[in-house]
Amino acid sequence: MxxxxxxxxxxxxxxxxxxxxxxxxxxxxxxxxxxxxxxxxxxxxxxxxxxxxxxxxxxxxxxxxxxxxxxxxxxxxxxxxxxxxxxxxxxxxxxxxxxxxxxxxxxxxxxxxxxxxxxxxxxSSRRLGALRTMKKMIATKEIGEVSSIEAVFSNERGLELKKGNWRGDPATAPGGPLTQLGVHQIDNLQFLLGPVARVFNFGKPMYTEVENITVNQTLLEFEDGKQAYLGTNWACPGVFSINVYGTKANLFYQLDFSWWSNSDVTDEHSTLIKREFASMSDDPDNRILRDVKVDFEPVDHLxxxxxxxxxxxxxxxxxxxDAEASLRNLAVVLAAVKSVHEKRPVEIAEIIG
Amino acid sequence: MxxxxxxxxxxxxxxxxxxxxxxxxxxxxxxxxxxxxxxxxxxxxxxxxxxxxxxxxxxxxxxxxxxxxxxxxxxxxxxxxxxxxxxxxxxxxxxxxxxxxxxxxxxxxxxxxxxxxxxxxxxSSRRLGALRTMKKMIATKEIGEVSSIEAVFSNERGLELKKGNWRGDPATAPGGPLTQLGVHQIDNLQFLLGPVARVFNFGKPMYTEVENITVNQTLLEFEDGKQAYLGTNWACPGVFSINVYGTKANLFYQLDFSWWSNSDVTDEHSTLIKREFASMSDDPDNRILRDVKVDFEPVDHLxxxxxxxxxxxxxxxxxxxDAEASLRNLAVVLAAVKSVHEKRPVEIAEIIG
CATH class of the missing domain: 3.40.50.720 (NAD(P)-binding Rossmann-like Domain)
Structure with a gap:
């Protein structure tokens, strides 16, 4: 008991x-x-x-x-x-x-x-059934070696932000959706690929009355040389997706953001697709791709x-x-915000020295 | 006649x-x-x-x-x-x-x-039925204002490149897949959003015996301040996709790269999805998204x-x-390659003065 x-x-x-x-x-x-x-x-x-x-x-x-x-x-x-x-x-x-x-x-x-x-x-999002499955498929090399990743977490909240809301203030929500949404994907990316070494970010306030950044597009280079893209945007209907490109297969993961806060059914409203070669040929014009659904155990991530x-x-x-791992996630957010201000790639080591 | x-x-x-x-x-x-x-x-x-x-x-x-x-x-x-x-x-x-x-x-x-x-x-890819439709949906603001775009064009060709192939040589194919594949999406992005002002690129040779870059992830900022991501990768099964995030709706476009060279059926093997709110609410946890298929006239792009x-x-x-427009597409490629070498964002004006 x-x-x-x-x-x-x-x-x-x-x-x-x-x-x-x-x-x-x-x-x-x-x-x-x-x-x-x-x-x-x-x-x-x-x-x-x-x-x-x-x-x-x-x-x-x-x-x-x-x-x-x-x-x-x-x-x-x-x-x-x-x-x-x-x-x-x-x-x-x-x-x-x-x-x-x-x-x-x-x-x-x-x-x-x-x-x-x-x-x-x-x-919580690294707990999702699909994330655990992707992690395993990377570890077993079922998709070959990872050549790049793209992660997106966006929603419409910036369009409704009023002046005075803490989310609209760079001091309480640095990078706007990067702090509030992106940090989930930063954790997922470090979960999948290990520690980030440096980032570059284009970010700015768009379609909002607050002064904070509402649209970010961030590139991340990892300590082992792999690289990823992170899109975090507060000016569009909800998106949560991860694309993993591998030398043998690609993975396309999407969850329906409508069900994000209903953590018992988030996984049910998501799909993980594997793209692989249905037929190979020496002639590149004669190769046929196919997309197959990957099943996974649903999990209540919260x-x-x-x-x-x-x-x-x-x-x-x-x-x-632990606190160190989550500090490292925060460091990536802070590096990305610094990158916007200084218009250059920023090393994580500059942040956590 | x-x-x-x-x-x-x-x-x-x-x-x-x-x-x-x-x-x-x-x-x-x-x-x-x-x-x-x-x-x-x-x-x-x-x-x-x-x-x-x-x-x-x-x-x-x-x-x-x-x-x-x-x-x-x-x-x-x-x-x-x-x-x-x-x-x-x-x-x-x-x-x-x-x-x-x-x-x-x-x-x-x-x-x-x-x-x-x-x-x-x-x-040719800006001729595709879906591209024409996306351009129109942006112009009519059916998706609201564009807050960001992501475009990807990748395939497995870098994995098979042998030393001596011109595609593996930075002089004849600068940026590798950026020259050969990415320039299509650069044209599409400038077709959709106007001239690019500056770019930043992480790029490197991965899983290849050639010395050329085989994986690029590029950020583009346009003259009007909008921004986009471009992924071009020669180390994964074929992908051609464009995601347009708008303040009212998102567009997700994918074509099946298996049919890229069969230009009479490329459009038939593609899908354009619009994500919008099926129901709105003041309570953000009570909003439901829906994905709807967008129809378009198929076109033989070549x-x-x-x-x-x-x-x-x-x-x-x-x-x-014309030659000027295609020179401008090349300039974005060259700026992205320069960005890799100089580890900083590069202005298009530095390239074409």
Missing amino acids: YNPVGVAAIGLGRWAYVMADAYTKSEKLKLVTCYSRTEEKREKFGKRYNCAGDPTMEALLAREDVEMVVITVPNDKHAEVIEQCARAGKHIYVEKPISVSLEHAQRIDQVIKETGVKFLCGH RVEVEEVADVIRNGGETEI | YNPVGVAAIGLGRWAYVMADAYTKSEKLKLVTCYSRTEEKREKFGKRYNCAGDPTMEALLAREDVEMVVITVPNDKHAEVIEQCARAGKHIYVEKPISVSLEHAQRIDQVIKETGVKFLCGH RVEVEEVADVIRNGGETEI
């Missing part, structure tokens, strides 16, 4: 509900309480998920039935809240990105190491990542995405 | 056959003769298409029944052959790219202007471009892709 891990939700905006919808279905986790500065929000959330609400962080952290916190406060508050929770001995799940400043990310990394609590940053924290709490070991 | 334009084929390699398969079906054109230095090649081609063969360029150019030449000699021979033909008063169709050096392209442009012959460079030269010969006017 699994003794469920007691969870507290901290920060009760839209994403807290999306996360709770996922992890409250798990037998490994038990949501016991929540916290927001606003009483109304605590009451609404508590009623929805049948949990308590604590009026202060101190009260919440003093509870012995809380072993783990799920943090969905704004990005620039992550460091402060994580430090408070970790010092109280609570294990941490925090929404991606780990933070929007390198100093904050380094402080988080330091605090996690000092306190020894378990930590996971919510780069549920499994929170469950992983419970697993390492109960069984020991480390989570897949 | 259309009085067919007399055509001579110059350069009798693989592509001469692909072209002749297309234009000999046209009532506007009549293939009368051909030329290659190799007698065997002239005989084989003449037999296949029931046309004469001339033993020298001089003999061919002296023929009064030749009004137009279809030139498919190697890229680095374009300038010399074009000049010879234009000075003899023959109208010109030349395979893309216009040349592989700026000096040659400028010489061609000059000669065409001096002699006043009609000229077309074979950037046939119509050669027919266009015949049309302007008979009816006056200018072709759609």
